[in-house]
Amino acid sequence: MGAREQPESGETGWGVDDRAAAFADLALAFARAETADSLHTALDAAARRLAKFFARPVSICEVGLSPDEKPLILRQSSLGGLTLDEGREFSDWYAQACLGNHALTPFRGGSLRGLLSRGEPDRDIGLHIGIVLKGGGLDEELTALARGLADMAATTAMRVHMQRAEALEKKSLEDMRTAMRAWLEIGVDVAWEASEDGVLRCRRVLNRRGDIASIVDGMNLKSIRVDDDGRNLLDFTRQRGSVRHVHVRLPDETSGRLADGEALFVSCASCYAIDGTSYVGTFTVVERGDQSHNTREAAAMLVQMRSARAREEQHRREAEAMLQGLRLLLGSNSSADKMAQLVSLVCECIGASDACLVERGFDGKARLLVPRQRTLCTGADAALDLVTGGATGGGMVVYDIERREGRSIADALGLEGRQIAVLALPLRGEAAFLVCTTRRSAGFAPADLDFADRFTLLLRQALLLREEQSQLVHSAKMVALGQMSASIAHELRQPLNTISLAVQNLEYLLDAPTFDGDAAAKKVKRVLAQVDRASEVIDRMRRFGRKSMGENEAFALRDVVENAEAIMHHVLLRSGVKLEIDVPLDISVYADQLQLEQVVGNLIQNAIDAIEGVGAKHHNEEGMITITAAPSSGEKEKVVLRVEDNGPGFSPEIAERVLKPFFTTKPADRGTGLGLAICDAIVREIGGRIEVGNHPAGGYVAVTLPRDTA
Numbered sequence: 001m002g003a004r005e006q007p008e009s010g011e012t013g014w015g016v017d018d019r020a021a022a023f024a025d026l027a028l029a030f031a032r033a034e035t036a037d038s039l040h041t042a043l044d045a046a047a048r049r050l051a052k053f054f055a056r057p058v059s060i061c062e063v064g065l066s067p068d069e070k071p072l073i074l075r076q077s078s079l080g081g082l083t084l085d086e087g088r089e090f091s092d093w094y095a096q097a098c099l100g101n102h103a104l105t106p107f108r109g110g111s112l113r114g115l116l117s118r119g120e121p122d123r124d125i126g127l128h129i130g131i132v133l134k135g136g137g138l139d140e141e142l143t144a145l146a147r148g149l150a151d152m153a154a155t156t157a158m159r160v161h162m163q164r165a166e167a168l169e170k171k172s173l174e175d176m177r178t179a180m181r182a183w184l185e186i187g188v189d190v191a192w193e194a195s196e197d198g199v200l201r202c203r204r205v206l207n208r209r210g211d212i213a214s215i216v217d218g219m220n221l222k223s224i225r226v227d228d229d230g231r232n233l234l235d236f237t238r239q240r241g242s243v244r245h246v247h248v249r250l251p252d253e254t255s256g257r258l259a260d261g262e263a264l265f266v267s268c269a270s271c272y273a274i275d276g277t278s279y280v281g282t283f284t285v286v287e288r289g290d291q292s293h294n295t296r297e298a299a300a301m302l303v304q305m306r307s308a309r310a311r312e313e314q315h316r317r318e319a320e321a322m323l324q325g326l327r328l329l330l331g332s333n334s335s336a337d338k339m340a341q342l343v344s345l346v347c348e349c350i351g352a353s354d355a356c357l358v359e360r361g362f363d364g365k366a367r368l369l370v371p372r373q374r375t376l377c378t379g380a381d382a383a384l385d386l387v388t389g390g391a392t393g394g395g396m397v398v399y400d401i402e403r404r405e406g407r408s409i410a411d412a413l414g415l416e417g418r419q420i421a422v423l424a425l426p427l428r429g430e431a432a433f434l435v436c437t438t439r440r441s442a443g444f445a446p447a448d449l450d451f452a453d454r455f456t457l458l459l460r461q462a463l464l465l466r467e468e469q470s471q472l473v474h475s476a477k478m479v480a481l482g483q484m485s486a487s488i489a490h491e492l493r494q495p496l497n498t499i500s501l502a503v504q505n506l507e508y509l510l511d512a513p514t515f516d517g518d519a520a521a522k523k524v525k526r527v528l529a530q531v532d533r534a535s536e537v538i539d540r541m542r543r544f545g546r547k548s549m550g551e552n553e554a555f556a557l558r559d560v561v562e563n564a565e566a567i568m569h570h571v572l573l574r575s576g577v578k579l580e581i582d583v584p585l586d587i588s589v590y591a592d593q594l595q596l597e598q599v600v601g602n603l604i605q606n607a608i609d610a611i612e613g614v615g616a617k618h619h620n621e622e623g624m625i626t627i628t629a630a631p632s633s634g635e636k637e638k639v640v641l642r643v644e645d646n647g648p649g650f651s652p653e654i655a656e657r658v659l660k661p662f663f664t665t666k667p668a669d670r671g672t673g674l675g676l677a678i679c680d681a682i683v684r685e686i687g688g689r690i691e692v693g694n695h696p697a698g699g700y701v702a703v704t705l706p707r708d709t710a
Helices: 016-032 036-054 088-101 140-183 208-215 233-240 293-329 335-350 380-390 404-415 445-484 485-511 518-543 557-568 569-575 593-612 654-659 675-685
Strands: 058-065 073-074 105-107 112-116 125-134 190-194 200-205 244-247 262-273 277-288 356-362 366-370 394-402 419-426 432-437 553-556 578-582 588-593 624-631 638-645 689-695 696-706
Touching: 016 036, 016 105, 016 140, 036 058, 036 088, 036 125, 088 105, 088 112, 105 356, 112 140, 112 366, 125 140, 190 208, 200 208, 208 277, 233 244, 233 262, 262 335, 277 293, 293 675, 335 356, 335 366, 335 445, 356 380, 380 394, 380 404, 380 419, 380 432, 394 404, 394 445, 404 432, 419 445, 432 445, 432 593, 485 518, 485 689, 553 557, 557 569, 557 578, 557 588, 557 593, 557 624, 557 638, 569 593, 593 624, 593 638, 593 675, 593 696, 675 689, 675 696
Parallel strands: 578 624
Antiparallel strands: 058 073, 058 125, 105 112, 112 125, 190 200, 190 277, 244 262, 262 277, 356 366, 356 432, 394 419, 419 432, 553 588, 624 638, 638 696, 689 696
8 A cells, every 4th residue: 555544444545436446347357257266366356455445454265164064264365464264263253144144243252354245155065255354344335345246256156166067067977978988888799808919719698699709709800800991900909909889890701691781890908918918899790770779779878877867966955955954953043943944945945936834823813934024915814724725635736826726825925936836734733834936937846846745844843843842831831820829819819808898898888877878989999999909910810821822023021021020929029029120111022922921920930939049058038139121232133131139149050051951959849940941942932042140149040032123
């Protein structure tokens, strides 16, 4: 840059025209790149130019995936002044950058930032282009320039790699064809070998052609003439080294022993033996006028081999897809993410352009499981009835979207394409359906549909896991209600006792010589107030015990905390523990409200147990639980709900295992070890996480939740 000073903020001082011209130069270099060397030259030039633009070190790297899906730096440019190392930090950054939707993602504690080219990496080549720079963020214009260059470089890299792969495949096929033509002799009649001086000896006779063997055995290769050349076979072979299926003529005195219409073809090659040079070869008899018979046979075999190779490749791809599906199914992410990834994978394998996973909910209405952000159109329930009726026989049902039934299903589910396929996924109760479309004019291939039918075993298992998890969550809720039954009974007994006393007083008033109407009205008002109080307790418990519909929605986080506090109110009173709530009214989250109430209620119960010394030797006469909420400092779209208590806190060995199923320090009548594990499953399902730790006065549980930003 010479003496020109570059500001640290990323505003490099380059004018708009300078940036546009440089971007055009780099774009032209990528467009002209046809080989790996020219691509690498263009990437080096881009790294050098971006380092000047951004006034900071820059690395541009090609990132691929290993067989176990770990990111690998295939190549990086050193001309930008920054070098990256593979490792845990790089893997974590890659995972975040893939989810970052083209945004600059922090790296190495914020000292580096980088972005990846848009889209999923190609399943065969698995290539991304990453641009990583040192220091803080960039202005929007420079960030957009980096995005554009990353996408353009990725497109060029894909094109170069695909061209290289196609060239290698073409060469491999040509080599295979040449080798087959050179060595394959279909219908060989005589196998022979000859000494250095050319005397021929027959070693094997096939196809009952002993007559040919009797003619050529003992003959000298010098007496056999190559039909198109005129030279003898010995000289011809010595000069060329090998002979591949050429027409030969035997000496005149023996040629008449061939049947009319037959011609003799030979293949042979020099063979260097210990005792000197010798020759090996074959004779094949073909009918005249059909001298291309062997070539046609070889070509037919080549076609069969190519078909077999294509089938083998298809099976390999299907096996890889099934293996990848199993990895997704066994992963630790939420069931919603698993189903979305499995649907995306099956679409990629069968050439589907769009797909959705739909089921009938507990309320009888159709609802989408994948994609969750899409909204069903009018007529979804009728379309689901149509799909259910068509899939009664099992297997996949295919509809033409140009026809009435296919069009109504596509419109209701918001799908587009030429053909629509529906596959039932039967569960214990109602069935779910995978519905996918293709824009290919020929529609879905039978092999695609067969694979989809097999692959849906994984989708069905994901649905069953979701169903089992939902049932486990509901069972845990019923257990919690059972444990609170004494508190519920006490909370109902208080208004009932008050109602009983008020009714007795009314009886006294009615029997009195003079009836006091005002006093009676007050008693009636008190009775009605206590009836409302009892009804509120019953409604609260009934709401808490209701099975969740499994649907996320936006709501105020404070409402959830207050509802959970109301449910646990008498438990708090009985234990003498105070609860303070500091949750702003303007914080909204996107989750399942009923399930989140269960999480908060469980955390309050655990905090009470910790303060009372259940499962640990501790007791605090002035128990205190504090619930706070605030936006996450490190994640813009998250909010953190924190439940603190002044109990004994978490020891290191407990903190490591507290979220695992069936781990508990409580006695059998006070805990099963499933409470926090179920809370963790609920929170992960809605895209959050749970962390435990200690503060100066006790322990805490922090719940990170997706924030409603609408």
